[in-house]
Every structure is written in C-alpha cells, then in structure tokens.
Amino acid sequence: MERVVRFLGGEPIVATYVFEVGGMRIAVDPGPASTLGSLEVDAVLCTHIHLDHCGSAGHLGKPAYVHERYVRHLVDPARLYEASLATLGVYAEVFGRPLPAREAVGVPDGARLFDAVDVFHTPGHAPHHVMYYYRDEKVLFVGDGAGVYIPELDVVIPTTPPPFRLQQYLESLSRVRGLDVDLLCFPHFACTRRVEILDVHREQIVGWVEALRDLVGGSVDDAVRAVAKVDENAAKVLQTGGLYADFFLRYSVAGLLDYLRSASSS
Numbered sequence: 001m002e003r004v005v006r007f008l009g010g011e012p013i014v015a016t017y018v019f020e021v022g023g024m025r026i027a028v029d030p031g032p033a034s035t036l037g038s039l040e041v042d043a044v045l046c047t048h049i050h051l052d053h054c055g056s057a058g059h060l061g062k063p064a065y066v067h068e069r070y071v072r073h074l075v076d077p078a079r080l081y082e083a084s085l086a087t088l089g090v091y092a093e094v095f096g097r098p099l100p101a102r103e104a105v106g107v108p109d110g111a112r113l114f115d116a117v118d119v120f121h122t123p124g125h126a127p128h129h130v131m132y133y134y135r136d137e138k139v140l141f142v143g144d145g146a147g148v149y150i151p152e153l154d155v156v157i158p159t160t161p162p163p164f165r166l167q168q169y170l171e172s173l174s175r176v177r178g179l180d181v182d183l184l185c186f187p188h189f190a191c192t193r194r195v196e197i198l199d200v201h202r203e204q205i206v207g208w209v210e211a212l213r214d215l216v217g218g219s220v221d222d223a224v225r226a227v228a229k230v231d232e233n234a235a236k237v238l239q240t241g242g243l244y245a246d247f248f249l250r251y252s253v254a255g256l257l258d259y260l261r262s263a264s265s266s
Contacts, residue, residue, distance in 0.1 A: 001017055001018065001019040001137075001139070002017070002018040002019070003015050003016070003017055003190070003191070004016040004017075004018060004037075004039065005189070006031040006032065006035035006036075006037075007035065008032075008034070008035060008094060008243065009243075011242050011243045011244075012188075012189050012243075013031065013032065013035060013052055013188075013243065014029060014031040014032070014035075014052050014053060014187050014188060014189075015029075015185075015186070015187050015188070015189050015190060016028065016029055016030050016031055016039070016187070017029070017141060017185050017187075017191075018039070018041060019134065019137075019139075021114045021115075021116045021117070021134075021136075022114055022115070022116070024042040024043060024114060025040065025041045025042050025043075026041060026042065026043050026044075026045060026114070026117075027039060027041040027043070027044050027045070027060075028044075028045045028047065028132060028141045028185070028187070029045070029046060029047055029053040029054065029141075029143065029187040030044050030046075030053075030054065030055075030056045030057055030060060031052065031053065031055065031056055032051055032052050032055040032056060032094075032095035032096055033051070033055040033056045033058075033059055033095065033096030033097060033098050033099070034055075034094060034095055034096030035056070035096075036056040036059050036060070039060060041060065041062060042062060042063075043062055043063045043064075043065065043114075044057050044060055044062055044063070044064045044065065045065045045113070045117070045132055045141070046064060046065065046066045046074075047129060047130055047131060047132065047141060047142075047143025047144065047145070047187065048066075048067070048125065048126045048128050048129040048130070048143055048144065049066055049067075049070055049073050049074065049080060049126075049128055050084070050126065050144070051080075051081070051084050051088075051092060051095040051096070051098065052095055053143065053144070053187060054066065054074070054098070055095050055096060055098045056096075056098070057074060057098070057101050058074065058077065058098050058099035058100050058101040058102070059098075059099050061102050062102075062103070063102075063103040063104075063105050064101045064103065064104050064105065065105045065106075065107050065113065066104065066105070066106065066107065066128065066130075067106065067107060067121065067128040067129070067130050068106030068107055068108045069106070069127075069128065070106075070128040071104045071105070071106040073128075074100070074101040074104035075100055075101060075104050076100055077097075077098040077099070077100060080098065081097055081098060087161070087162065088251075091247060107119045107130065108121075109121035109130075113132075116134060116135065116136050117132050117133065117134050117135070118132070118133040118135055119131075119132060119133075120132075120133060120172075120175060120176055122143070122145045122172035122173075122175065122176065123165065123168045123169075123172060124145065124164070124165050124166070124167075124168040124169025124170070124171070124172050124173075125143070125144040125145050125159055125160065125161075125164065125169060126144070127165075129143055129144065129145055129172075130143070131143055131145055131172075131176055133176075133179055133181075137182070137183070138180055138181055138182035138183065139181070139182070139183045139184075139185055139191075140176060140179060140181045140183070140184050140185065141185045141187075142176075142184055142185065142186055143187060144159040144187070144188070145159075145169070145172055145173070145176075146173065146184065146186065146197070146198055146201055147159055147186070147197075147201045147204070147205075148186065148188040148189070148244075148248050148252075149184075149186040149188065149189060149190060149192060149197065150188075150189060150237070150244060151189065151190045151192070153233075153236045153237065153240060153244075155232075155233035155236050155237060156197055156200065156201050156204065156233055157204075157231075157233050157234055157237055157248065157249060157252060158201070158204065158205045158208060158252045158256070159188065159248065159252055160205070160252045160253075160255040160256050160259070161251040161252060161254065161255040162251075162254060162255040162258040162259075163255070163258065163259075163262075164255040164256060164258065164259045165259070166205075166209065166259055169205070170202060170205075170206075173198055173201070173202050174202075176198070177198050177199070181195050182195070183195075184197060184198070188248065204231060204233070207230060207231065208227050208230075208231065208234075208253075208256055209256060209259075209260065211226050211227050211229075211230045211231075212226060212227065212253070212256050212257060212260060213260060215257070216257055216260045216261050216264060220250060220253055220254050220257065223253045223254075223256075223257055224238060224245075224249060224250060224253050225238075227253060234249060237249045
C-alpha cells in the first residue's frame with residue numbers, strides 16, 4: 001500500500017492511501033483540489049465529502065465513491081463549496097474549488113466494493129461519513145471518524161468541527177471496534193497497528209466534552225487552552241503550532257463548543 005502525503009504551505013494536510021485489488025488501483029481520500037499531483041488510479045473512495053478529503057475527486061476523472069445520500073454533491077459541488085466557505089473561510093479557498101465528478105457512485109451502509117472492501121456508515125464527524133474496511137489485509141480506513149493521528153508527536157486529537165454529533169460519533173466508534181483490524185489508517189496523517197487508539201480516543205473525546213462544558217460562553221482560544229491543560233496530546237499540538245494547532249485543534253474545539261451550546265439550548 002502506498003501513502004501519498006499532500007502539503008499546504010509546506011505542512012501536511014492529508015495522506016492518500018493507494019492499494020490494489022483485482023488489478024485495480026484504489027485511492028482513499030485523494031485530498032484537496034489545490035494539492036492534487038500525479039495519482040494514477042482506477043477509482044476513488046471518499047470517506048466523506050469535506051474538501052480536504054474529497055475535493056480533488058472530480059479532477060481525477062475516475063469513478064468516485066461516496067455515501068449514497070450525498071452523491072449529488074460530487075455531481076454538482078457548487079453548494080458544497082459555498083457551505084465550506086461559510087464554515088472554513090480562507091481554508092476552503094486554500095483547499096480549492098472542486099470539479100464535478102465524471103462518475104459518482106453512491107455506497108450504502110453494508111456494501112462490499114470490489115469483492116474486498118466493506119462499507120460502514122459512521123456518522124458523527126459528518127452525516128456523510130463512512131469507513132472502509134479492506135478485509136483481506138484487515139485495514140480500516142477511518143477517515144475523520146477516529147481523530148487526527150500525528151506520528152511524529154505520538155498524539156491523537158479529535159476531529160470534531162461543526163456541526164458535530166457526539167452520540168453518533170461514539171456509536172460509530174463502538175461499531176467498528178468490533179472488527180478484526182490489524183492496521184488503522186488515518187488520512188491525518190499515518191497508519192498504525194495500535195488499534196487500541198480507538199478506545200483511547202473514545203475516552204479522550206468524552207474528557208474534552210467535560211472540560212469544555214462550563215466554557216460554552218467563552219472564546220475558542222480559552223477553550224483550546226482548557227483542553228491543553230487536561231490532555232497532553234492537545235498540549236503538544238498547541239505547542240507545535242502551524243496547521244496542527246490553527247486548523248485541526250482549533251476547529252475541533254470550536255465544533256465541541258458548538259455541540260455543547262446546541263445541547264444546552266435543546
């Protein structure tokens with residue numbers, strides 16, 4: 001299996017995984033439109049339609065697979081891009097505008113692709129999120145459903161931008177935890193055989209929610225400092241800075257604050 005890392009301004013933004021099944025080369029999460037380089041593949045699997053994961057799918061001109069209810073956003077990505085601009089601002093511009101996919105394929109929960117890859121609908125991070133389980137090699141491509149894994153810092157932090165759904169996220173983690181997995185592959189940013197990370201991450205995200213529960217009326221900056229005090233993973237990321245802190249950590253904390261505000265008002 002190949003790992004192709006995409007960069008923005010010299011910093012990693014996503015890792016695309018390419019593997020071969022039955023003579024076909026399959027790419028998982030091709031990355032933003034603005035970072036697309038040479039990628040010789042026969043099909044593209046998107047864990048979800050966010051621009052940093054699936055934004056270049058249309059540029060590749062190959063069949064692109066996505067959750068069945070969101071095919072329309074690959075066929076005509078205009079509304080997706082406008083919504084991304086509203087949520088991410090300048091980051092959406094930096095990721096680039098997606099092109100319509102030549103062939104968009106909807107995948108239902110429980111589907112088996114290429115007689116080798118099982119599809120699991122795993123909402124929480126996003127309603128259109130799926131994980132792909134390459135059963136022959138016992139590889140789980142987790143998308144953004146299990147956090148950001150930064151190997152050089154040896155940390156995991158949540159990926160919980162707004163609109164985040166905590167209970168769905170936890171249920172999704174529980175669902176895939178029962179699979180026979182040897183290798184977890186994170187698009188942010190590497191693979192690991194430490195499958196127990198799924199359990200650690202579950203406890204982590206619950207801890208972040210508790211740390212932020214009394215801070216819903218404060219600033220995102222205050223909330224980031226709060227989680228850094230209770231979680232050394234967040235502290236390392238904050239100290240490192242760059243996209244790790246300014247994009248991944250900050251938007252994850254903002255998503256949890258948004259979730260807590262919504263929960264308190266309902």
